[in-house]
Amino acid sequence: MAYVNPQQILTVEDLTVSFDGFRAVDGLNLYIAPNECRVIIGPNGAGKTTVLDLICGRTRASGGTVLFKGRDLLKMREDQIVHAGVGRKFQTPSVYEDLTVLENLEISYPRGHSVWGALAFRRDGEVMDRIAEIARTIFLADALDEKAAFLSHGQKQWLEIGMLLIQDPELLMLDEPVAGMSVAERVKTAELLNRIVSDRSVIVIEHDMKFVADIATRVTVLHQGKLLAEGSMAHVQADPKVIDVYLGH
Amino acid sequence: MSLLSPSTEGRTGAFLNRTELAGTVVLALFIFVVLPLVLDPFRLNMFGKYLTYAFVAVGLVLCWGAGGILSLGQGVFFGLGGYALAMFLKLEASTPEATKIQSTPGIPDFMDWNQITQLPLWWQPFHSLGFSLVAVVAVPVFFAFVIGTAMFRRRVGGVYFSIITQAIAAILTILIIGQQGYTGGVNGITDLRTLKGWDIRPDGAKEVLYFVNAALLFVCLAIAQLIRRSKLGRLLIAMRDQEDRVRFSGYDVASLKIFIFCVGAAFAAIGGAMFTLQVGFMSPTFVGIVPSIEMVIFCAVGGRNSLIGAVWGTLLVNWAKTAFSETFPELWQFGLGALFIAVVLVFPNGLAGIWTTHVAPVLARLLARGESKSTTPAE
Numbered sequence: 001m002a003y004v005n006p007q008q009i010l011t012v013e014d015l016t017v018s019f020d021g022f023r024a025v026d027g028l029n030l031y032i033a034p035n036e037c038r039v040i041i042g043p044n045g046a047g048k049t050t051v052l053d054l055i056c057g058r059t060r061a062s063g064g065t066v067l068f069k070g071r072d073l074l075k076m077r078e079d080q081i082v083h084a085g086v087g088r089k090f091q092t093p094s095v096y097e098d099l100t101v102l103e104n105l106e107i108s109y110p111r112g113h114s115v116w117g118a119l120a121f122r123r124d125g126e127v128m129d130r131i132a133e134i135a136r137t138i139f140l141a142d143a144l145d146e147k148a149a150f151l152s153h154g155q156k157q158w159l160e161i162g163m164l165l166i167q168d169p170e171l172l173m174l175d176e177p178v179a180g181m182s183v184a185e186r187v188k189t190a191e192l193l194n195r196i197v198s199d200r201s202v203i204v205i206e207h208d209m210k211f212v213a214d215i216a217t218r219v220t221v222l223h224q225g226k227l228l229a230e231g232s233m234a235h236v237q238a239d240p241k242v243i244d245v246y247l248g249h
Numbered sequence: 250m251s252l253l254s255p256s257t258e259g260r261t262g263a264f265l266n267r268t269e270l271a272g273t274v275v276l277a278l279f280i281f282v283v284l285p286l287v288l289d290p291f292r293l294n295m296f297g298k299y300l301t302y303a304f305v306a307v308g309l310v311l312c313w314g315a316g317g318i319l320s321l322g323q324g325v326f327f328g329l330g331g332y333a334l335a336m337f338l339k340l341e342a343s344t345p346e347a348t349k350i351q352s353t354p355g356i357p358d359f360m361d362w363n364q365i366t367q368l369p370l371w372w373q374p375f376h377s378l379g380f381s382l383v384a385v386v387a388v389p390v391f392f393a394f395v396i397g398t399a400m401f402r403r404r405v406g407g408v409y410f411s412i413i414t415q416a417i418a419a420i421l422t423i424l425i426i427g428q429q430g431y432t433g434g435v436n437g438i439t440d441l442r443t444l445k446g447w448d449i450r451p452d453g454a455k456e457v458l459y460f461v462n463a464a465l466l467f468v469c470l471a472i473a474q475l476i477r478r479s480k481l482g483r484l485l486i487a488m489r490d491q492e493d494r495v496r497f498s499g500y501d502v503a504s505l506k507i508f509i510f511c512v513g514a515a516f517a518a519i520g521g522a523m524f525t526l527q528v529g530f531m532s533p534t535f536v537g538i539v540p541s542i543e544m545v546i547f548c549a550v551g552g553r554n555s556l557i558g559a560v561w562g563t564l565l566v567n568w569a570k571t572a573f574s575e576t577f578p579e580l581w582q583f584g585l586g587a588l589f590i591a592v593v594l595v596f597p598n599g600l601a602g603i604w605t606t607h608v609a610p611v612l613a614r615l616l617a618r619g620e621s622k623s624t625t626p627a628e
Binding site: 058071077078087089095096097098099101103104106107110112113118121160163168 | 253283332372475476479481483486487489490493494495496497498499500501504505508
C-alpha cells in the first residue's frame with residue numbers, strides 16, 4: 001500500500017466522509033505533484049473546505065486513503081500531521097489577537113513544541129533572523145511589535161500565511177487567502193503566493209477566477225463532494241459541465 | 250528602530266517589567282512587614298488563612314486568565330492537599346497515650362467513634378512526614394492529571410469543563426462526608442496539635458507559619474511568572490483565542506492544557522496544606538462547590554490576568570467577608586454574588602484592570618506634572 005510515487009507528494013484515493021448519511025466528500029481522488037500549485041474551485045457546499053479538513057486531520061474520514069510522502073495521514077494526530085510537513089491556513093484569519101506579530105510568528109517557529117520545550121524556548125539570533133525574514137516576506141517588517149488585533153483584515157491574512165511559512169511546510173493548504181481583501185491587497189497576495197509556491201506544493205481554495213488564473217498550475221473542480229473536472233485553467237473553463245454548475249451563470 | 254521605545258521593551262528578556270516589579274515589592278512589603286506590624290496574632294493568623302486561598306487564585310490566573318480553562322473545582326485540590334497533611338498531623342496527635350480512653354487507642358478519634366478498630370491500610374503511609382509532604386502535592390496533581398487527560402484529550406472545554414469540575418467538587422464532598430469513619434465526615438479532621446513534636450497552636454508558632462506561608466506564596470508567584478514569561482505562557486493565551494490555530498501549528502494542545510491544570514492544582518494543594526497547618530483542621534467545607542466558586546471570585550475580583558492582582562483580590566474579598574459577615578451575617582452572601590456580577594459586567598479585568606486603565610494613567614500624569622514643576626526652577 002505504501003507505494004511512494006516520486007511524481008506525487010500527496011496521494012488521495014477514494015476519500016469519503018459522511019455526516020449523518022450526507023456524503024460531503026464522496027470517493028475523491030486527488031494527486032498533487034511536488035512544487036505544484038493546485039487550485040480547488042466549486043460551488044458552495046461542494047466539499048472544498050472539507051477536503052482540506054480531512055487532509056490536515058481536523059475532520060476524520062469515513063473511508064479512503066491520504067498518503068503524504070508515503071505516510072498515512074488518516075492515522076495521525078493533527079500536530080503529527082503538521083510535523084510531517086503539512087500546513088493549513090483557515091478561511092477566516094486565525095491569528096492570536098492578544099499577541100504581537102513577533103509573538104505570533106515565534107509560536108509558529110518549528111521548535112519547542114512539547115511542554116518542556118515551550119518552557120525552555122529562547123529567542124536566539126536564529127529565531128529572530130528567521131522571524132525578520134518572514135516578516136519582510138509578508139509585508140509586516142514594520143509591525144513586529146504591533147498587536148495582531150490592530151492589523152487590517154488583509155494583514156491578518158498575510159500574518160497567518162507567514163505563520164505557516166515559518167514552519168516551512170512541504171505542502172501548504174490555503175483556504176480562500178484573498179477573501180475579503182481589497183484589490184491592492186489581492187495583487188500583493190498573488191505576488192506573495194507566487195513567490196511561496198516556487199519551492200513547495202500548495203493547495204488553494206479560491207473563488208476569484210482572475211486570481212486562480214494567476215497562480216494555478218492545475219485546477220480541480222468539485223461538485224457535491226465529487227470530482228467534476230481537472231486540468232489546466234483553459235481546459236476546465238472550456239468544460240461544459242463546469243460551465244453548467246459553476247462558471248456559467 | 251530605537252531600542253528604547255516602549256514597544257521594544259516587551260521584547261527584552263526581563264523577568265518582571267517595571268510595573269510588575271513595583272507591584273511585587275509593594276505586595277511583599279504589605280505581607281511581610283505591614284500586616285505583621287499592625288495586626289494582633291489572631292488577625293494575623295486570619296490573614297494567613299486568606300493567603301492560603303491566594304495560592305488557588307494564582308493558579309487560576311494561569312489556568313483561567315491565561316489559558317481560558319475555568320475550573321470551578323479548585324477546592325478539590327485545595328482540600329486534597331489539606332487532607333494529606335491533616336492525616337499526618339492527626340496520626341501524630343493520636344498517640345496511644347493521648348487516645349487511651351478510646352476503645353481502640355492509637356487511632357484517630359473519629360475512627361473510634363465509627364467503630365473502626367484498626368487503622369486502614371491507606372492511612373498507614375501518612376505516619377511518615379516525608380511521604381505526607383510528597384502526597385500533599387502528588388495526590389492532587391495526579392488527580393488533576395487524570396481529570397485533565399479525560400477531559401482535554403476528548404476536547405471537552407469551555408462551560409462543559411467548568412460544569413464537570415464543579416460536579417467533581419460535589420462528588421468529592423459527598424464522598425468525604427459519607428465515608429465518616431475514614432475521613433472524619435462532615436466535621437473533617439480536627440484537633441491537630443503538633444508537627445514533629447512542634448506545637449502548631451500557640452501564637453508564636455502561628456506567626457512562624459504565617460511567614461512560611463507567605464514565603465511559599467512568593468515561590469509560587471515566581472514559578473507562575475516564569476511560566477508566563479516563557480513561550481508556554483504566550484501559547485496559553487494563543488490557545489485561549491485560537492485553539493485550532495495552535496493545534497495546526499504543531500502543538501499537542503491537550504498536553505499543554507493538562508500541564509497548566511496540574512500546575513494550578515499543585516498551587517492549590519500547597520495552599521490547602523498551609524491552611525491545615527495555620528487553622529488547625531481540614532473539613533469538607535473547603536472542598537465543595539461553594540468554596541471552589543468563591544476562589545474563582547477572589548481571582549476575578551483581583552484580575553484574572555494579573556498574578557499580583559489575584560493576591561490582592563483574595564485579601565480584599567476575604568477581609569470584606571469577615572468584616573461584613575461580623576456585622577451583617579445574612580447579607581454577606583448577597584454582597585458576594587453582587588460583587589461577582591459587578592466584576593463580570595463592569596470590570597472584567599478586576600482590580601488590576603481598574604489599576605491599569607484608571608489609576609496608573611492618572612498617577613503617571615501627576616508624576617509627570619510634579620517632575621516638570623521641580624525641574625522648572627533649575628532651568
